[in-house]
Amino acid sequence: xxxxxxENMGATDSMESVALSPEESHGPELATDRPVVCEFTNxxxxxxxxxxxxxDVSFQVRKGEFAAILGPNGSGKTTxxxxxxxxxxxxxxxxxxxxxxxxxxxxxSRVGYVPQRVEGMGTRFPxxxxxxxxxxxxxxxxxxxxxxxxxxxxxxxALDVAGISHLRRRPIESLSVxxxxxxxxxxxxxxxxDLLFLDEPVSGVDAVGRDRxxxxxxxxxxxxxxxxxxxxxxxxxVMQGATVCACINRTVVFHGPPHHITGExxxxxxxxxxxxxxxxxxxxxx
Amino acid sequence: xxxxxxxxxxxxxxxxxxMVAILAxxxxxxxxLRRLSLIADTLSxxxxxxxxxxxxxxxxxTFIALIATTSSAAGIEQLRSRGRLPGxxxxxxxxxxxxxxxxIVISKSSGFNADLFGYLFGTVLSINDRDLWLIxxxxxxxxxxxxxxxxxxxxxxxxxxxxxxxGVRVTATNLAxxxxxxxxxxxxxxxxxxLMVGALIVIPVLAALRLARGFRTALLLAIGFGLLSVxxxxxxxxxxxxxxxxxxVLTTVAMFALAEVVGKAKDYxxxxxxxxxxxxxxxxxxxxxxxxxxxx
Numbered sequence: 001x002x003x004x005x006x007e008n009m010g011a012t013d014s015m016e017s018v019a020l021s022p023e024e025s026h027g028p029e030l031a032t033d034r035p036v037v038c039e040f041t042n043x044x045x046x047x048x049x050x051x052x053x054x055x056d057v058s059f060q061v062r063k064g065e066f067a068a069i070l071g072p073n074g075s076g077k078t079t080x081x082x083x084x085x086x087x088x089x090x091x092x093x094x095x096x097x098x099x100x101x102x103x104x105x106x107x108x109s110r111v112g113y114v115p116q117r118v119e120g121m122g123t124r125f126p127x128x129x130x131x132x133x134x135x136x137x138x139x140x141x142x143x144x145x146x147x148x149x150x151x152x153x154x155x156x157x158a159l160d161v162a163g164i165s166h167l168r169r170r171p172i173e174s175l176s177v178x179x180x181x182x183x184x185x186x187x188x189x190x191x192x193x194d195l196l197f198l199d200e201p202v203s204g205v206d207a208v209g210r211d212r213x214x215x216x217x218x219x220x221x222x223x224x225x226x227x228x229x230x231x232x233x234x235x236x237x238v239m240q241g242a243t244v245c246a247c248i249n250r251t252v253v254f255h256g257p258p259h260h261i262t263g264e265x266x267x268x269x270x271x272x273x274x275x276x277x278x279x280x281x282x283x284x285x286x
Numbered sequence: 287x288x289x290x291x292x293x294x295x296x297x298x299x300x301x302x303x304x305m306v307a308i309l310a311x312x313x314x315x316x317x318x319l320r321r322l323s324l325i326a327d328t329l330s331x332x333x334x335x336x337x338x339x340x341x342x343x344x345x346x347x348t349f350i351a352l353i354a355t356t357s358s359a360a361g362i363e364q365l366r367s368r369g370r371l372p373g374x375x376x377x378x379x380x381x382x383x384x385x386x387x388x389x390i391v392i393s394k395s396s397g398f399n400a401d402l403f404g405y406l407f408g409t410v411l412s413i414n415d416r417d418l419w420l421i422x423x424x425x426x427x428x429x430x431x432x433x434x435x436x437x438x439x440x441x442x443x444x445x446x447x448x449x450x451x452x453g454v455r456v457t458a459t460n461l462a463x464x465x466x467x468x469x470x471x472x473x474x475x476x477x478x479x480x481l482m483v484g485a486l487i488v489i490p491v492l493a494a495l496r497l498a499r500g501f502r503t504a505l506l507l508a509i510g511f512g513l514l515s516v517x518x519x520x521x522x523x524x525x526x527x528x529x530x531x532x533x534x535v536l537t538t539v540a541m542f543a544l545a546e547v548v549g550k551a552k553d554y555x556x557x558x559x560x561x562x563x564x565x566x567x568x569x570x571x572x573x574x575x576x577x578x579x580x581x582x
Contacts, residue, residue, distance in 0.1 A: 111451060115447060120319060124496070125319060126503065128500050135440070135441055141434075171499050
């Protein structure tokens with residue numbers, strides 16, 4: 001079931017209004033005429049045949065959206081991301097990228113990915129920030145890759161957008177968590193993908209770093225026209241940039257524009273009573 | 287001409303040793319970064335089984351070892367990637383079963399203990415032309431592989447999931463990496479012996495990782511440390527009349543210690559000269575980004 005928001009709801013409506021009604025027309029903020037770039041249809045997944053980590057999830061991300069996926073720890077957010085990237089195959093249902101099953105999807109130049117952490121880190125991985133960003137320009141087998149460095153201009157641009165031009169010759173291992181995240185963002189955007197998947201780091205980044213991270217993602221969405229699929233746990237920050245939210249607790253609790261989220265949704269999401277204080281995103285933005 | 291080059295066996299040892307010194311660390315870099323060092327160790331025991339079978343059947347032992355290591359490597363990788371067994375469980379099964387087979391084969395047919403001793407601890411001084419050809423071919427294969435799949439190898443060493451999303455065929459890359467690890471182990475076995483193969487694959491790489499900033503530098507440094515270790519080790523063994531394998535491995539350890547010292551010194555000086563290009567985000571104050579921007 002795809003849960004659509006009710007268009008009669010205003011941004012400042014109180015908690016008792018619930019915007020969940022599949023029969024109602026689409027909300028104005030969800031431009032439903034745009035092509036779907038990522039789609040979950042009755043998707044189930046369980047690790048090793050145990051309890052399902054993802055249960056009957058259906059929602060779509062459309063071109064140009066900034067979709068924030070919210071949910072508590074262990075709610076299956078990262079599992080959804082891995083399903084979308086074809087790193088896991090759904091036990092039931094389907095996951096599609098650009099209209100093709102994500103397990104068979106091959107056109108990876110259209111997709112950028114920023115993981116929460118990277119396996120190679122902590123092993124003295126010998127690469128400069130520039131070399132890591134260069135990886136994002138991989139376009140299939142090239143026997144001369146060892147001799148050639150390519151895309152210098154693109155690399156510098158991506159570093160500039162990510163705000164880390166001054167770190168380009170630094171070993172990746174010497175960076176802080178927040179800086180590494182930016183290096184990985186530069187790596188993800190250097191090939192100018194249409195769709196950007198991000199798994200926000202849980203720890204190691206302070207409040208200022210987190211704000212700047214969200215500002216950067218918003219500008220990639222607004223100014224660079226990238227569709228964003230962001231896994232986050234920071235509801236406040238996400239409210240400012242996201243155009244659509246999916247609240248996940250194994251299944252979809254809410255899907256719609258962020259200002260339609262009510263306390264009830266969040267209570268259902270986190271399992272304890274939550275009140276919503278809505279900030280006006282535009283005015284609060286520095 | 288120095289005395290060391292006046293003996294045929296010494297010249298052959300230097301040629302064979304040098305080839306392995308390029309092969310083992312070049313490939314070892316990817317093995318270490320993928321945290322697969324234990325695979326090299328396991329495969330060396332598989333190689334011993336191959337050698338034992340080779341002796342019994344009177345077929346060229348190194349060749350049997352090559353077949354045993356490459357096929358076992360493929361098997362280990364299959365078990366690991368399908369998630370049937372955790373990585374190190376698969377290794378344990380292969381290590382002990384091949385060691386047990388080796389023990390049984392050796393005990394059933396006495397008479398080649400001296401030769402076997404050579405395979406355990408290295409026989410670089412008795413390396414023959416056939417060995418040199420085999421090592422040479424393996425070296426060529428590995429160089430061509432590393433050079434042409436450089437992008438795929440570095441991507442999957444950095445992160446398998448990221449590599450997948452970049453479009454790298456991760457499963458195929460892993461399989462090729464495992465099979466060639468088997469080949470590398472077999473070639474290195476002739477020089478430092480089954481028991482110390484891991485040292486030549488891992489230690490020069492660790493030394494290089496201490497000093498290198500970039501990937502290409504790390505690759506070249508690892509090969510450099512490998513070559514230096516083999517040359518110094520062989521010279522010491524020759525003039526001081528020591529076991530060549532042990533002398534080479536101890537030299538790699540000395541290289542590692544040297545790299546640590548140089549690395550520490552570099553850290554110290556760069557700290558004193560204020561390499562203060564720390565970026566912002568995770569740092570303390572909100573004023574930090576502007577300061578950094580000015581410094582550029």
